[in-house]
Amino acid sequence: MNLTRTSEKLQILADAAKYDVSCASSGGNRKNDNKGLGDSKANGICHSFTEDGRCVSLLKILLTNHCIYDCAFCVSRKSNDVQRAAFTVEEVVDLTINFYRRNYIEGLFLSSGIFKNADYTMERLLRIVKKLRTEERFNGYIHLKTIPGASEELIQEAGLYADRMSINLEMPTEAGLKMVAPEKSHEDVKKPLHFVNQQIQIYKADTKLIKSTPKFVPAGQSTQMVVGATPESDMEVMYTADRFYKDYSLKRVYYSGYVPIREDDSLLPSIGSQPPLLRENRLYQTDWLLRFYRFRVDEILNEAHPNLETEIDPKLSWALRNLHEFPIDINTADYDMILRVPGIGVGSAQKIITARRFGKLRTYQLQKLGIAYNRAKYFIRCADTPFLSKDWQPTQIKNFILGNSHGKFQKAATQQLSLF
């Protein structure tokens, strides 16, 4: 391998791949039982964090940034004047293996611009993952992009080597997508998502009967939507996400605040405007509420509330709109209701359920269980809560909590995924 040449390619093709925000290496379960290299466990590992605070888990690169399409939001679009490069199959394999051996990464996230046509591109991707698994006996994590329009045979075979596959919806609605990428449609995405999902279910059913059934995309599928490029409401974004979770049993939906990449465009926010990081954070919080806190999407977003509040997180927002459900008694309320209390996470909710079997919980015990008590206290009663506690108005509670958190939530730059 030639250092200068490879280094140049790596810089171009990592730079072009970085707008895909998915970094997770979760859901893998490849055991190293062939005395090969690597294994992947259900919980992925972040091996580093870049200056933007994002997790580095996988070597995330494009095979090439040559592309026959011209999607307005994408740096690799045909009409963009950028340097182009393409890795060879060997280069990608070599980088993956050697980075992995040094504990830099959990595996590979491989995507690509469309080179010539869909099949030609998919075939290259397939050669890489096949070589990694069969020749190099690599058991690390592989996330592979499904190329829309590629033949089912190629997708099927790739699924035998990849842990996760994904195809991006790009824009949250068909109308939004048509604005920026007239050649694309959500239908092109649904077809392969459906095909892979179907195969996953078939292999799963077979595994129940025959233990030696090969793995097929064991970590499932994911997708990504860009938010803030086109004018969708939060409700449109989350309803699309909810539908895709259900229709294709997706493992994750990613929301990527649009990072402006061009100046010449009336369609898209231009360079210099901040990516909508706070909005992105609120969408992820909503996603969490759907997946782990047993909320229905229409409880959080509906015609009356089509957008998430920026000032406060969606869980607090829901609670303030539904004060008639509170305060709940920590010692008798059921798990689902405890989960809905602002300031109580999944872990502490489970602890509360366990600990209260030993006797009624009092305030000081609750404070020690790792909940955000200053937030939760407006919504709960403990064994020693005075009977006549004051009835606060939603706006008062909101102000108390905001005052308490030192303006953390007003600051648009806060983009951490601190969840409730």
Added chain:
Amino acid sequence: METYVFDDTLEGLLTLVFDWYNRKPGAILVNSEKHYQPSAFNPAYVVSTDAEKATRVATGLQKKLTNAGWRNFYCTFLSELPEAFQHLFQFAVYVFSDVENPEDNYGNASVLYVTQTARKVEREKHHQEAFIRFQQTHDGMYYAPVEPKYNVLPLIAKHFKDRYADQPWIIYDHQRRFGLYYDLRNLEVITIDFQKNNSDNLPAPISEETNEEMYQLLWKDYFKSTNIESRRNIKLQVRSMPRRFWRYLTEKQIY
């Protein structure tokens, strides 16, 4: 109050619990040799570590605890925090007091302490699994120096053995002065004498033949290129990857 002093080993601590049941001097202070400072006012009882007694206490605890509960006990021990040993002693006594599911009663201060400390140790284990960086030396060995906050090498051994089954490696704890060595078949605990400058014993220098430097440079290229400048958020970076790890991170070296 009498002080019980043990020799910093897990066996020592377990023997201590055994001896306390034999001697029953009521409430005691637990101290490890490393932290113990003799005092004229507190009489001390020095535990002499006994494998058989230790095993009996360990077996007893394992019987009354779930696997997770026993692991919490072990992890808390590995924290090496001075107050941990007192809590572990009280935790053990509480477990033997015949309550049901003792490890779930977070209302008990020592139960809560053990759960929370174990979580810190597990987090350190996870951090080490993430941030350890191997360098390939010219004899083909992958070498990683570390300085974990808690004594987590016993906890990470399996992870690295499973993962890097086809390469020889050493992970060396420079603070506690011992390491793990995997030779493609077995895992051994080793100590390296860095003072003696005896070259068989020292990790070999990195060399051109193995391309180590090339991969380090490529990794740094990658690390820079994958960053999105307009999303800059150093605070978040530092919170997720505390500065104490940077010293050993390839991508954070400037040269």
